Amino acid sequence: MKDFRCPLCKLPLHLNPQGFACENGHQFDRAKEGYFNLLPVQNKRSREPGDPKEQLQARRQFLQAGFFDPLRQRLQVVIPKEAQTLLDIGCGEGYFTHSFAEALPDAQVYGIDIAKAGVRLAAKSAIDKNRNLFAVASSFDLPFADQSLDVVTRIYAPSKDAELWRVIKPDGLLVIVAPAENHLLGLRQRIYTEVRPHEAPVTPEGFELVRQERLTIDMEIKDKTLCQALLAMTPFAWRLSAVLRQQIEEEGLVDQLDFGIYIYQRQDC
């Protein structure tokens, strides 16, 4: 495996019985759940960076109920079948990363997230412990070699343009999923007096937008636990008043999921 690089000295990482090591002797053991910790302590801004465990578990519960299935299926079609290496950045608990590994049965499919709780959940349910690997790492300092990846996916997660450009192969693809205009509009209208439309992401430097798609899904949630899960995983939902929150949990929610899928090709600068 030649795709990972040492987060400390940037030399290639090689597999050994305990995990990965570079020629300078930096060793990164494999955790019992199967993931690697490639986030140097000096890059940790807090003790538990990234989404908290409760939010990750709520997201898992909501995703597993199938509401994001049309997006999952569409993304399986959007990624090129000939990709040999794919990295899902900000992979959370791995819902989409697993489905990429399913769609690309011969490829190395990696997922990284800065939240250890997410990576742990993702690694536990990896569909193949050898070619579907997860690591705790930051998308601002990716532990991957230059030009090592055919495709990088970024689904509701942060990134740094220069790092994306560095790790993607020439002509490789970057797939970004971001909320589109009507995403959870009903919920947002109940919270904000004036709802600002979501804007399309700015094209990352060094990339060209080659295609974009919109996917709108009508959603009706009747189950109280699933309403609670949606509210727990939605960053702006903390603004709901207690009365509104209770009303939603008791009456359910009818709304729309609305996604923009943006496909960019890496350019030679």
Ligand SMILES: C[S@@+](CC[C@H](N)C(=O)[O-])C[C@H]1O[C@@H](n2cnc3c(N)ncnc32)[C@H](O)[C@@H]1O
């Ligand atoms: C809204 S969640 C999306 C998770 C997953 N992509 C999905 O759609 O199910 C955003 C994720 O980005 C992660 N994240 C935040 N900052 C990050 C960073 N600097 N590097 C890597 N991941 C980060 C969070 O921990 C969280 O798991």
Ligand SMILES: [Zn+2]
């Ligand atoms: Zn090293």
